Amino acid sequence: VGKSNEPPKKTVAGRQRWTLDAGAFQALLQRLSADGQRGGERFRILHTKLAAYFTHERCAYPERWADETLDRMAKRISEGQQIEDPNAFAYGVARMVLQEARKAEQRDRDVGARAPVRPRTPEAVMQCLDRCLEALSDQDRNLIRRYYAAARPSDRQGQADELGIGIEALRTRALRIRKRLEDCVTRCREAQNVTAERISPFSIEEF
Amino acid sequence: LNSYDPAVRYLLNSLSAGERERMQARLFADDAFAELLEEAERELLDAYARGELSPDLRQQVETEILTSERQRDKLAVARALAARRKQAFGRHLLLIAAAAVIIAGVASYWTIHSYAPARSEQVRVEVQATVKQGEAARAPAILLVPGALRGGNIQEVRLPADETYAAFDLVLPGAAAGEFFDAFLAPAGGPRVWSTSHVAAAHDALSITIPIAVLRPGVYRLTVSTIPLTFYYFRVR
Numbered sequence: 270v271g272k273s274n275e276p277p278k279k280t281v282a283g284r285q286r287w288t289l290d291a292g293a294f295q296a297l298l299q300r301l302s303a304d305g306q307r308g309g310e311r312f313r314i315l316h317t318k319l320a321a322y323f324t325h326e327r328c329a330y331p332e333r334w335a336d337e338t339l340d341r342m343a344k345r346i347s348e349g350q351q352i353e354d355p356n357a358f359a360y361g362v363a364r365m366v367l368q369e370a371r372k373a374e375q376r377d378r379d380v381g382a383r384a385p386v387r388p389r390t391p392e393a394v395m396q397c398l399d400r401c402l403e404a405l406s407d408q409d410r411n412l413i414r415r416y417y418a419a420a421r422p423s424d425r426q427g428q429a430d431e432l433g434i435g436i437e438a439l440r441t442r443a444l445r446i447r448k449r450l451e452d453c454v455t456r457c458r459e460a461q462n463v464t465a466e467r468i469s470p471f472s473i474e475e476f
Numbered sequence: 477l478n479s480y481d482p483a484v485r486y487l488l489n490s491l492s493a494g495e496r497e498r499m500q501a502r503l504f505a506d507d508a509f510a511e512l513l514e515e516a517e518r519e520l521l522d523a524y525a526r527g528e529l530s531p532d533l534r535q536q537v538e539t540e541i542l543t544s545e546r547q548r549d550k551l552a553v554a555r556a557l558a559a560r561r562k563q564a565f566g567r568h569l570l571l572i573a574a575a576a577v578i579i580a581g582v583a584s585y586w587t588i589h590s591y592a593p594a595r596s597e598q599v600r601v602e603v604q605a606t607v608k609q610g611e612a613a614r615a616p617a618i619l620l621v622p623g624a625l626r627g628g629n630i631q632e633v634r635l636p637a638d639e640t641y642a643a644f645d646l647v648l649p650g651a652a653a654g655e656f657f658d659a660f661l662a663p664a665g666g667p668r669v670w671s672t673s674h675v676a677a678a679h680d681a682l683s684i685t686i687p688i689a690v691l692r693p694g695v696y697r698l699t700v701s702t703i704p705l706t707f708y709y710f711r712v713r
């Protein structure tokens with residue numbers, strides 16, 4: 270549920286990594302919300318907040334550290350620790366993980382280690398974008414294109430009126446679609462296995 | 477975009493340590509505040525993508541926000557949405573630009589071929605254009621139009637003699653002045669032979685210079701990093 274696809278580190282700060290199992294994960298979801306369905310949603314929101322926190326702290330791998338924080342939360346819960354406020358607890362754990370993250374990333378930089386390189390040519394990114402835009406439903410694609418094409422707030426009001434929703438609801442909808450688009454681009458780029466320098470050959474028939 | 481907004485100042489790491497900590501505690505405690513921060517970040521990236529930030533703010537966005545692959549993916553989406561916006565406005569300009577280029581091409585063809593036997597149907601477009609100051613090329617720029625003449629001929633270009641660089645003016649409908657693009661050059665069926673990045677566009681146009689050493693006789697595709705990609709096809713004689 271929203272876990273990073275980046276390869277996890279086997280150890281953090283030299284310790285043997287505890288492995289999250291299904292039982293611990295279920296216990297975490299249960300603690301986040303008594304309702305199983307809401308637990309998944311709360312997990313996703315907390316993961317997003319954690320990734321944002323590590324991003325704001327300029328970590329190179331915010332998703333990985335968000336995963337690590339949630340793993341540690343799950344471990345504490347599975348060990349029987351009582352957690353009154355999961356959000357505040359997550360913040361506390363994240364602050365500790367941040368110290369280790371900084372050391373680990375500095376260590377990586379010192380030894381010149383590099384993360385698995387995803388191709389980051391503008392072409393590769395834009396091919397993903399085109400694919401992800403095409404993967405949206407017509408309705409969502411039209412909504413987001415029109416929303417971000419608006420030059421003035423009044424244009425958006427017109428769009429909201431046509432959809433029969435308020436301007437705030439339109440904003441929320443556009444934001445959610447955009448997040449899906451960003452997630453899709455990230456996943457697509459992770460899946461790309463072309464080399465950075467490769468360019469698709471083209472033939473004269475293309476003309 | 478209000479650079480005094482606490483959310484923006486937090487994102488750009490301009491708050492005191494105490495203020496920053498309070499913002500972070502609220503990020504975890506308040507879903508609505510977390511969304512507000514997300515939105516402020518997207519507004520910053522949108523403004524960055526549209527070239528609307530001051531040099532100082534651009535620098536801050538690069539050092540404080542564009543710190544991970546994920547963040548750079550978000551910028552790619554912001555650029556795409558900015559490009560769509562420009563394209564929506566520039567669609568009608570495409571027709572005007574295309575018409576102007578066709579007229580220029582026909583005029584050029586007529587001028588060249590009215591004094592010589594018509595050897596082929598190929599249209600060579602060499603339009604006098606401003607050579608940007610500071611660029612290595614001094615010869616008139618070669619004008620390229622997006623796409624190809626489907627069912628027709630590929631545009632032929634003649635490279636300037638005694639020059640190290642060839643200047644190209646690309647018709648790029650929807651591009652805003654100051655918007656940045658990358659460009660890639662590859663021969664037909666071959667790998668990329670040249671690229672450039674972060675070139676500032678003029679209104680509906682992009683000027684680039686390509687080292688003549690990479691341009692051997694043959695057909696080339698020049699790709700510009702719009703969304704979707706814009707292609708220019710030409711043949712070097």
